[in-house]
Amino acid sequence: MKEKGPVMDKEGVERTISRIAHEIVEKNKGTDNLVIIGIRTRGVFLAERIVKKIKQIEKAVLPIGVLDITLYRDDLSTIASQPVVHKTEIPFDITNKVVVLVDDVLYTGRTIRAALDELIDFGRPKAIQLAVLVDRGHRELPIRADYAGKNVPTSQKEIVEVRLEEYDKKTEVIIIGK
């Protein structure tokens, strides 16, 4: 596994999160009816950072939820190691809300497909928008991000790794060659 250098450093990640937060507020003309839901694991920390940024911009505290999509994956019988199931925590009603779903990397789109299925089991949101830090392409499903921090063209032989202080003790985005 060869590290091919950083795509984003700590400052780059912070700037990108700040831009995504501004775009969310702009697109939705404020924060009314907005809720933020992060996909475990790193999506949750990104969601928290976005909520913090929106609080600075708009002085509004948005409800935040956590989605664990393990039980909605379409590949339980084909995956190498059994995914550990963690809790989904959405302590508010999402019906008629605009849900901003947050994840670190958008790749095949299968994680987002699972997340959409799970979200809809919780209620009927008015709209679901998708925010990702990195869009690396290679979609297998017709899914696109409403807010993409950075488009990173990659080969399928590469891995895009998002590292966040809260989980990895370091904030950066790097590409690793397989």
Next chain:
Amino acid sequence: MEWNRKDLLGLEDLTKEEIKLILDTTESFKEISTREIKKVPALRGKTIANLFFEPSTRTRISFELAEKRLSADVVNFSASTSSLSKGETFIDTAKNIEAMKIDCVVIRHSSSGASYMLSKKLNASVINAGDGTHEHPTQALLDMFTIREKKGGLEGLKVAIVGDIRHSRVARSNIWGMRKMGIDVRICGPKTLLPVDIEKTGAKVFYHIEHAIKHVDVIMALRIQKERQGQSYFPSIREYSKFYGLTSERLKYAKGDVLIMHPGPINRGVEIMPEVADGPYSVILEQVTNGLAVRMAVLYLVMGSKTKEVSA
């Protein structure tokens, strides 16, 4: 920690880490039953057969609900209406059911070792839902989950199991499991209802309930199993109740925040008095709620263990 077993037959051969994995996974599954749509697609396309060769209410319903909440297809079998009554053997019945491409079998049987024997004959996963007087692993797991949830941990707790230990698969599974998790297990009952050599499991033996429950964190009362009492193990139900019945008076010997548990069904006024069973320390109904989540976790782990390659 990963689950690598085809079956769940008992807690005697599980490691502490495996028990912890099941309890941790259960925490995530508990939330599903609080949703408006109490269903996830995790086991979609899988077929599970519930083979109940012995009567059961809560365990059968609990397994069936757990399977349905994971979106599995479920078939139920009860011995009285099956070809067993025409002379077919237990193994032939099971092999015929497996030939219909079943992925998992949940079995309750009056013979100890029935689930073990079945697991050796079938490629499908086998989950023991109680075999004779041997083990009832999911009951013990839900007991430990309930204790952990209420007390914040298991290590160092004192638990007294009172009653018919001899015939209790629940007690056996609990003793194996709880000892592994670092619990000080005490068992108590008339000498005739305690198995020979039970001390070898590491449980401490008491004959007086007041001694057994002194300063304990949890008291688990067991049902007097009238159906397994081929011979007389004590002079009368009334006498048993007098010496071993869990009364509110006796609770004073235990810790102030003692938990009262019972695997059910209860004989009110025999092993447990109604005011204790329905009292503030009782978690009997919470045990039932947690049973569903434990069984979802076990089904998920057992059926998701045969695996290959990850996608993103």
